[in-house]
Amino acid sequence: MTHPQTRWPKWVYVPSEDEPDYRFSFANERTFLAWIRTSLALLAAAVALDVVDLALADLVRKLLAGLLVGSGLFCSIIAWTRWAVSERAIRRQEPLPPFGIAIILSIGLLAAGSIVIVTVVTS
Template structure:
């Protein structure tokens, strides 16, 4: 990749690297959330809790892999002085986090309704 195109202004490459690191921090947070959901008793069905934990871990893996792919595509475009490629990673993560949050909310509301 580094042999392709021209050497860009280092600020662009460093900004691209910071973006990669931000996505990797997000992946790490999702992974930690998946481990926490699997470890902590959330007073929900075991299958739902396992599915939620697995979903968060899958999102973490997708985020980590896609973040490197996004970094490489952006770095290539910067070196070639081309427009930056569009990224759909944010939409995938947003939908995944909304679904995980909705599942937790449904479980919490169902549990609160049963104890009242």
């Protein structure tokens, strides 16, 4: 078994006699991977905007692609940060932290969807 001080990042893995139930760490890892999949999907959607010929103005298309790329990058940052903070809480037997930062991603996606709807309705 790996000693906690040799793991990275050290601030996540606190020295302890007891390891948490591995199922909690695996569940946390699955959540991380779900966020990474979401990030990849957002990046793929941004690329698709460039490849697929849509009836969108060039400026609108670039704005949407930028929103999607930004959301995808933000999502990957959320994924790692959320994994680390949650893993640390699990190991310290503390309550899991709140997840208020997801509202930023939700607003970005709401903006992208609104742009598409307004563009389609007005054209």
